[in-house]
Amino acid sequence: MRKSLTFCVLALWMAACASSTPLQQRWDEAEAECGDASSDACVTLVCGDTACGFFRCEDVPGEVVLARGLPPRPPPVAPAPGSGPRRNWGASMGLPGNAEPVMVFPWYGSPKPVPPQRRLPAGKFEKHHIFPQEQRLAEWFKERGVDIHQYTIPIPVHVHRRIHSNGPSGGMWNEAWREFRGANRFATPPEIFKHAGELIYRFQLLGGPIERYN
Numbered sequence: 001m002r003k004s005l006t007f008c009v010l011a012l013w014m015a016a017c018a019s020s021t022p023l024q025q026r027w028d029e030a031e032a033e034c035g036d037a038s039s040d041a042c043v044t045l046v047c048g049d050t051a052c053g054f055f056r057c058e059d060v061p062g063e064v065v066l067a068r069g070l071p072p073r074p075p076p077v078a079p080a081p082g083s084g085p086r087r088n089w090g091a092s093m094g095l096p097g098n099a100e101p102v103m104v105f106p107w108y109g110s111p112k113p114v115p116p117q118r119r120l121p122a123g124k125f126e127k128h129h130i131f132p133q134e135q136r137l138a139e140w141f142k143e144r145g146v147d148i149h150q151y152t153i154p155i156p157v158h159v160h161r162r163i164h165s166n167g168p169s170g171g172m173w174n175e176a177w178r179e180f181r182g183a184n185r186f187a188t189p190p191e192i193f194k195h196a197g198e199l200i201y202r203f204q205l206l207g208g209p210i211e212r213y214n
Contacts, residue, residue: 059099126160127152127213128205130196132174140181145189149213151196155205163203173203 131141131148141148164171168178180187180195187195 124157125154126157128155128160128163129213130200130210131192132170132177134170134174137170137174137177137181141192144187144192146192151210152213153200153205153210159205163205173199176202 129148130151130153131146132138133148138148162171163173166172167175176199180192184191184195
C-alpha cells in the first residue's frame with residue numbers, strides 16, 4: 001500500500017555540501033525546480049509498509065496525488081541509510097522501473113489511508129507559511145539560514161484558521177515552532193526542515209506544491 005503527499009523538497013542546505021554524488025545532484029535539481037513555482041516541479045512522498053521515500057514526480061507513475069488521513073505520529077526523518085541497494089527501494093514501494101529515491105526514512109506503519117484524491121478539492125485556499133512570520137521566530141529562522149518566504153503551501157482556509165488558533169500568539173502552529181526553537185536554539189537548516197515535515201504530519205495538513213510567497 002502506498003500513499004503520496006505532494007511535498008516540494010526543502011533542500012537549500014544541500015547546496016553547501018562539498019561532495020557531488022548522484023543522490024545529492026538529485027536534491028540540487030529538486031531545489032532548482034522548487035525555485036520556479038511556475039513549473040509545478042516537486043517530489044512526492046511514497047510510503048511502503050516499513051519505509052517512506054521522497055521520489056521525483058517524473059519517477060512516480062500517474063498524476064501527482066495528495067494524501068488524506070495522514071497518521072497522527074510522524075515518522076522520524078533521517079538521511080538515506082548507507083546499507084541496502086537503493087535500486088530496490090522503488091520496487092519495494094510498488095513503483096515500476098526501480099525508481100531511486102532522493103531520501104528515505106523509516107515508517108512505523110498505520111491504518112490504511114483514505115484513497116488519495118487526484119487534485120486539490122474545490123474550495124478556498126490560503127498560502128500558509130511553513131516557517132512563521134512572527135517577528136521573533138522570523139528573526140531566528142533568518143539567523144539559522146532559512147528564508148521563510150521561500151516555503152509556503154496552499155491549505156484550506158478553515159484549516160489555516162484552526163492551526164493559528166487555540167493557543168498563544170499565532171496559535172498552535174507558531175507555538176509548536178516556539179517550543180522547537182526553545183529546545184534547539186542552534187538548530188541547523190536540515191534539522192529545521194525535518195521538523196517542518198513532522199509538523200505537517202502532526203497538524204494533518206493537506207496542500208499542494210511548496211512555493212515562494214508572492
